[in-house]
Amino acid sequence: MRPRRFRAMGPLTGRIRVPGDKSISHRSIMLGALALGETRVSGLLEGEDVLSTAGAMRAMGASVVREDNGDWVIHGVGVGGLLQPQAALDMGNSGTSTRLLMGLVASHAITATFVGDASLSKRPMGRVIEPLSLMGAEFTPSPGANGSQTLPLMMRGAAPAVPITYRLPVASAQVKSAVLLAGLNTPGITTVIEPIPTRDHSERMLKGFGARLEVEREADGTRIIRLHGEAELTGRRITVPGDPSSAAFFVVAALIVPGSDLVIENVGLNPTRAALFDVLRAMGGHIEELDRREVGGEPVADLHVRHSALTGIAVDPAVVPSMVDEFPILFVAAALAKGRTVTTGLEELRVKESDRLAVMHAALELAGARVTETEDGLMIDGTGGEPLPGTPEGAAIATHLDHRIAMSLAVAGLASKGGVEVDDTRPIATSFPVFESLLDGLASGTARA
Numbered sequence: 001m002r003p004r005r006f007r008a009m010g011p012l013t014g015r016i017r018v019p020g021d022k023s024i025s026h027r028s029i030m031l032g033a034l035a036l037g038e039t040r041v042s043g044l045l046e047g048e049d050v051l052s053t054a055g056a057m058r059a060m061g062a063s064v065v066r067e068d069n070g071d072w073v074i075h076g077v078g079v080g081g082l083l084q085p086q087a088a089l090d091m092g093n094s095g096t097s098t099r100l101l102m103g104l105v106a107s108h109a110i111t112a113t114f115v116g117d118a119s120l121s122k123r124p125m126g127r128v129i130e131p132l133s134l135m136g137a138e139f140t141p142s143p144g145a146n147g148s149q150t151l152p153l154m155m156r157g158a159a160p161a162v163p164i165t166y167r168l169p170v171a172s173a174q175v176k177s178a179v180l181l182a183g184l185n186t187p188g189i190t191t192v193i194e195p196i197p198t199r200d201h202s203e204r205m206l207k208g209f210g211a212r213l214e215v216e217r218e219a220d221g222t223r224i225i226r227l228h229g230e231a232e233l234t235g236r237r238i239t240v241p242g243d244p245s246s247a248a249f250f251v252v253a254a255l256i257v258p259g260s261d262l263v264i265e266n267v268g269l270n271p272t273r274a275a276l277f278d279v280l281r282a283m284g285g286h287i288e289e290l291d292r293r294e295v296g297g298e299p300v301a302d303l304h305v306r307h308s309a310l311t312g313i314a315v316d317p318a319v320v321p322s323m324v325d326e327f328p329i330l331f332v333a334a335a336l337a338k339g340r341t342v343t344t345g346l347e348e349l350r351v352k353e354s355d356r357l358a359v360m361h362a363a364l365e366l367a368g369a370r371v372t373e374t375e376d377g378l379m380i381d382g383t384g385g386e387p388l389p390g391t392p393e394g395a396a397i398a399t400h401l402d403h404r405i406a407m408s409l410a411v412a413g414l415a416s417k418g419g420v421e422v423d424d425t426r427p428i429a430t431s432f433p434v435f436e437s438l439l440d441g442l443a444s445g446t447a448r449a
């Protein structure tokens, strides 16, 4: 464990840049590993989750190499060409690696065992086991596994796999992507019906690599995604935009720390990801988009954020999929806002790296905030801008191997009287390895002015 007390510091000013998007980084490596020829990725997130994906793709035959200039170069095996891994695939803390790679393995004639850390080993895999079994894959729980739907799991892919039409029972980009990736090496057309739109990086990137994929939108917003199987993918150049889910921590920090005036450069603003910024604006946050442009086929802007007086709101549950990872940090903003913030429709937060409703409830209360937990959300009565008391001496926030809990409470510490003690900062490296150095740079005034 690596504990740390995060304390109030001066205003956040200057310009920073956050690392590459985690979702796009995973997919760059996976699709590059299935393509023919070279894929060159700049701005790849070098977080532990993405490195788990890189390790697995190497174990299945792809060459994945980091060059001295920071670019990552991938030489793929071609769709259908994945090799039998010689050892269990260690997915660490990463749900995205696990579920998407299960999709890839499902339509190859190979057997793979997936293992993960204590957090990942509790997360539900039934949601991918169901559609991938319909496609022909077979799953065997390892002896001693806790039930049949959690890691460790052994799976045997099917070749040829069976194309399916699958309606997503849960709004999940990971499940959608698992089925689409399995469809790549499946004869015929694999169809995913998505009643509630989720992040669309897989669709954008599959097309970019040359797959035939069509998206139809129905009047009620349902998306029907059809992927033509036995695809041929061709290597390409990818520039990964900055991760909005990482930028979120510094956006909220600048909003709640008096005097702050911060520019966060190169933030991905794909509409299926960016709802947090709209919610914070509706709460009174000054967040301005500068120089809107396209990077790697994704909308990007620099965000100019200034300290703001926030007001609590009721968050529309319709936006949940487009900010699903941002609720822990939104809860921190709510704890500093004037009045009550009400969130609903957040059942999925209970099956992330931790139960993010229960853990944020306990964490914010320990830091002195007023929080009520419901079945599907939190209600938070904010301080109206007054700093939180902070965690008492000798008590620490339990982060439960969840990077977003650790970073959210670190930000809460910046707006506290006595500081917030986080029990373990190590999980931060899964998605945002330079989080603490960026924060410390801002505190010491070394961020670029």
Ligand SMILES: O=C(O)C1=C[C@@H](OP(=O)(O)O)[C@@H](O)[C@H](O)C1
Residues within 6 Å of the ligand: 022, 023, 024, 096, 171, 172, 173, 174, 175, 177, 199, 324, 325, 348
């Ligand atoms: O597809 C992806 O890259 C992701 C999808 C989301 O998960 P779900 O699909 O389980 O909601 C998100 O929470 C995760 O951080 C990344």
Ligand SMILES: C=C(OP(=O)(O)O)C(=O)O
Residues within 6 Å of the ligand: 049, 093, 094, 095, 096, 097, 325, 352, 353, 404, 431
């Ligand atoms: C839920 C997350 O990631 P994953 O599902 O890939 O572990 C996250 O990064 O917040």
